[in-house]
Amino acid sequence: MFTEERLDAIMQCLRDQGTVKVKDLSAKFKVSADCIRKDLKVLENQGKLRRAYGGAILSQDFPLSRDFVDRRSVNVSQKRMIAQKAYDCIREDETIFLDVSTSNILLAKLLAGSGRRLVVVSNMIDILQALSASPYITAIGTGGTMVRTVNGFFGAAAIDVIKQYSFDRAFLGSCGVDMVDGSITTLGVEDGLTKRAVLSSSRHKYIVMERDKFYFNDSFRFAHFDDIDAIITDTVPDEGTVNALRAANVEIL
The missing domain is CATH 3.40.50.1360 (Rossmann fold)
Structure with missing residues (x-):
């Protein structure tokens, strides 16, 4: 799986569950915990999530479609x-x-x-x-x-x-x-x-x-x-x- 595909999949997990854990994502995508932490940092920098202890939650500032x-x-x-x-x-x-x-x-x-x-x-x-x-x-x-x-x-x-x-x-x-x-x-x-x-x-x-x-x-x-x-x-x-x-x-x- 390419990085962008994994980032999209992480966001889908967040929308489905509201929160994600590093260890669960690591097992799901068969990559290291450090790799997942880097993914979460990228998504946080984009304003899409907020990292929390051991994982992340959706950012309250990530906008919904308004039209x-x-x-x-x-x-x-x-x-x-x-x-x-x-x-x-x-x-x-x-x-x-x-x-x-x-x-x-x-x-x-x-x-x-x-x-x-x-x-x-x-x-x-x-x-x-x-x-x-x-x-x-x-x-x-x-x-x-x-x-x-x-x-x-x-x-x-x-x-x-x-x-x-x-x-x-x-x-x-x-x-x-x-x-x-x-x-x-x-x-x-x-x-x-x-x-x-x-x-x-x-x-x-x-x-x-x-x-x-x-x-x-x-x-x-x-x-x-x-x-x-x-x-x-x-x-x-x-x-x-x-x-x-x-x-x-x-x-x-």
Whole structure:
């Protein structure tokens, strides 16, 4: 195996597991521990991981793909799992909020085909379009400042509408979490303030995100672990992350 191939494989192990050990990688790739340490140093210099005692973890600063249109076709099977788990949380006649999220688009499609009677408020055009297929769902758009990159609405006008509601459940997207201080992040202030308004208006609060996002964060902290009830994800993260979330009374679904 060439060096670049091994570096790519190490990164895949990190994305799958959240953490790697030098001795395990050495055995896996049949190279010396010193060779693996050099590989980890190269990846750390690229900002992709942070070396720790005996191994490494993904760097919180390694960016996720931010282009929303691109992300619709990424991790589709994982997002379907997340959408199904979120769907299972929802009860007949509830009022819910669906935030800008590619997983929430899939959730909206499940709801539209379910025959459930619901009131669904959303700030995302794709979600409202999906919900329009159901005669049983009252779909309400927030309006606000249109952000083309996410095909949704943020800002003061959206927040004013959100504040008028009392949601039984809210399903919020995220760009990642910071396990150091227990914060939940997103890309920008307008999105973050809109999400905060949703949290303030909701009884049950869920973050919907793929497992990879446990090892990334972004620029704006819109919530902390004690502000939410659960994180809905495709597969359980590493043991250290699970223990930290349980200590913060955050359920992992």
